[in-house]
Amino acid sequence: DVKVTQSSRYLVKRTGEKVFLECVQDMDHENMFWYRQDPGLGLRLIYFSYDVKMKEKGDIPEGYSVSREKKERFSLILESASTNQTSMYLCASSLEGNQETQYFGPGTRLLVL
Amino acid sequence: QKEVEQNSGPLSVPEGAIASLNCTYSDRVSQSFFWYRQYSGKSPELIMSIYSNGDKEDGRFTAQLNKASQYVSLLIRDSQPSDSATYLCAVKPGRGSTLGRLYFGRGTQLTVWP
Numbered sequence: 001d002v003k004v005t006q007s008s009r010y011l012v013k014r015t016g017e018k019v020f021l022e023c024v025q026d027m028d029h030e031n032m033f034w035y036r037q038d039p040g041l042g043l044r045l046i047y048f049s050y051d052v053k054m055k056e057k058g059d060i061p062e063g064y065s066v067s068r069e070k071k072e073r074f075s076l077i078l079e080s081a082s083t084n085q086t087s088m089y090l091c092a093s094s095l096e097g098n099q100e101t102q103y104f105g106p107g108t109r110l111l112v113l
Numbered sequence: 114q115k116e117v118e119q120n121s122g123p124l125s126v127p128e129g130a131i132a133s134l135n136c137t138y139s140d141r142v143s144q145s146f147f148w149y150r151q152y153s154g155k156s157p158e159l160i161m162s163i164y165s166n167g168d169k170e171d172g173r174f175t176a177q178l179n180k181a182s183q184y185v186s187l188l189i190r191d192s193q194p195s196d197s198a199t200y201l202c203a204v205k206p207g208r209g210s211t212l213g214r215l216y217f218g219r220g221t222q223l224t225v226w227p
Contacts, residue, residue, distance in 0.1 A: 031213035042219035043157075043201070050213060058214075090156055094213045098205065099164055101147045102215055104156040 003027070004105035006091050012111045019078040021108050023091030029103075030096045032074035034058075034066060036087040037107075043090070049074055050096070081112045115140045117204050119218035126225055132189040134221050136202030139183070144207035146178055146185045151199045151220065161187060192225040199223070 007022035023032065033048040035058075045058030047066040055066050063085060067075045074093075078085055088109050092102040116139040126132045134148075145164050149157035163169045163176040163185065175188040185204075189196055202218040 033214075040219075043217045045214070048214060096213060098207070099145050099162070100213065101145070101159055101162060101203070101205075102213070103159070107156045 004093055006105040006108050008108050010109050013081050014113050017081050019081050021076040023074045024072055025093040029093035031094045033092040034076045035090045038087050083112050086112045115216045117216045117218040119202050119221050123222040126192050128227050130192050132192045134187040134200050136185045138204045140206050142207040143204045145205035147203040148187045149201040194225050197224050
């Protein structure tokens with residue numbers, strides 16, 4: 001079974017804090033993804049990575065950065081958290097290939113006060 | 114922009130009925146299609162994938178794909194209250210380098226009442 005884990009299920013931070021969300025997968029997947037999910041807006045892609053040290057912007061990268069130093073680990077960084085970054089953050093991973101799909105971690109619910 | 118549209122619902126069906134969930138997509142050369150189920154407060158989990166035209170059955174679930182009409186659907190037979198969830202349609206484009214990216218619809222909320 002594919003296993004994707006995220007460092008925290010719930011997180012409360014203050015405006016202006018630097019926030020690190022970590023994601024680890026144990027299936028040697030090439031691709032990793034960070035999404036946020038908000039009511040009525042669906043899943044929105046923030047960043048993704050197709051290899052170590054490689055990253056691509058998704059649809060809403062502003063206010064976020066990412067780091068992938070090892071194949072199994074993909075970190076999302078909020079440089080200076082703001083209240084509009086309060087959301088559910090979901091990490092996913094996949095193999096490379098036309099028929100390969102994504103497998104999601106349990107999510108981190110972040111509240112920025 | 115590659116768009117994936119789903120009827121937003123909510124869709125409400127009685128226990129034992131067939132639930133029909135629909136999805137259309139804009140990228141004509143898309144080649145892989147997935148249905149995810151997401152319970153409230155949980156992350157999406159894959160329930161079906163389909164790659165060629167026609168029907169694909171897995172237990173009570175049937176995925177249907179019509180590439181000419183750019184349409185994919187999910188049928189749930191003998192619906193159970195435990196099927197109550199949001200169902201997400203996801204499409205993988207077929208042209209160019211997408212680096213594994215999927216395009217998701219906003220989901221259809223299904224409620225199965227006893």
